[in-house]
Amino acid sequence: MKIGFVGLGNMGQAMARNLIKAGHELTVYNRSQSKAEALRSQGARVAKTPREAAQGAQAVFTMLADDHALEEVSWGDDGILAGLDKGAIHISSSTISVALSERLTQAHAQAGQGYVSSPVFGRPDAAEAKQLWVLAAGAKADVERVRPLLEAIGRGLTVLGEKPSASNVAKLSGNFLIATMIEACAEVFALTRKHGIEAKTFLELYQSVFANSPIFGRYASLVASGQYEPAGFALRLGLKDVGLVLQAAGSAHVPMPIASVVRDQYVEAVARGMGEQDWSALGTLAAEKAGLGKP
Numbered sequence: 001m002k003i004g005f006v007g008l009g010n011m012g013q014a015m016a017r018n019l020i021k022a023g024h025e026l027t028v029y030n031r032s033q034s035k036a037e038a039l040r041s042q043g044a045r046v047a048k049t050p051r052e053a054a055q056g057a058q059a060v061f062t063m064l065a066d067d068h069a070l071e072e073v074s075w076g077d078d079g080i081l082a083g084l085d086k087g088a089i090h091i092s093s094s095t096i097s098v099a100l101s102e103r104l105t106q107a108h109a110q111a112g113q114g115y116v117s118s119p120v121f122g123r124p125d126a127a128e129a130k131q132l133w134v135l136a137a138g139a140k141a142d143v144e145r146v147r148p149l150l151e152a153i154g155r156g157l158t159v160l161g162e163k164p165s166a167s168n169v170a171k172l173s174g175n176f177l178i179a180t181m182i183e184a185c186a187e188v189f190a191l192t193r194k195h196g197i198e199a200k201t202f203l204e205l206y207q208s209v210f211a212n213s214p215i216f217g218r219y220a221s222l223v224a225s226g227q228y229e230p231a232g233f234a235l236r237l238g239l240k241d242v243g244l245v246l247q248a249a250g251s252a253h254v255p256m257p258i259a260s261v262v263r264d265q266y267v268e269a270v271a272r273g274m275g276e277q278d279w280s281a282l283g284t285l286a287a288e289k290a291g292l293g294k295p
């Protein structure tokens, strides 16, 4: 296919290279031209504007830093909206706001163009190795047309329906999971080190028990189904354990803000009579506070 690619940073470079390897004809644009030149030797045409990258393409990818960058390349005389043919599709892979995704959906529809929101999971090394996990949402026919392109940049694809911004919500949710996991790791590594355990030793334990373990998958299934009874591990005991974590932290002067928040969630759950449910029943608190019922 004839494809435009706008945004050749750490992620975009690697994604564009994989599209070339898959046999697609690329016209690339990057604000700093040197990064676009790097792809010329691999067979890409270099465009002077985002508009030129979009012109004549069946689809144009964008992989920019943030909302502001994507707005800059999308609107205006030199922008993608002005260049893309009717019926051609903008594949938006940057991590952006839900609001901008909705504005772009509207703007492309008004211009008779398609918009598929397609953020990705995976770091630049995964992009290079074609190991990204790709999300896609948009009109069914548009998603099907660009499916071979999305398959050329990753190891798997999750389609989230016809409303493009759904995949931005899913991407941001995934990044929040990662961010809380990073903070939880940061807190327990500080706690264990302060109590004299070498980081290397705790990392070995972490790798054996938690990394690649079914634990996270199991608890996500419980929260997704809302099935908290019978308890595999009672919530009141979960409260005891997070309390013990905070005691060990307090005695060694290790602040653990996430642990404090989680303890308060357990206190609330017990106060509401949920102590005998599974400790994953924190899922009920979050759902109820969001005005949701049982899944």
Ligand code: NAP
Binding pocket: 007, 008, 009, 010, 011, 012, 030, 031, 032, 035, 063, 064, 065, 066, 068, 069, 070, 072, 073, 093, 094, 095, 096, 120, 121, 122, 123, 124
């Ligand atoms: P990056 O290396 O910083 O590249 C950013 C790209 O945006 C560059 O092409 C940059 O152009 C362009 N840009 C920035 N501001 C611009 C503007 N005002 N106008 C036009 N172009 C502009 O970032 P990245 O790591 O590739 O990330 C790209 C997107 O993917 C982000 O939304 C990020 O959140 C998301 N993401 C990143 C990762 C990761 O691990 N890195 C993983 C998944 C998703 P210049 O070269 O001229 O600066």
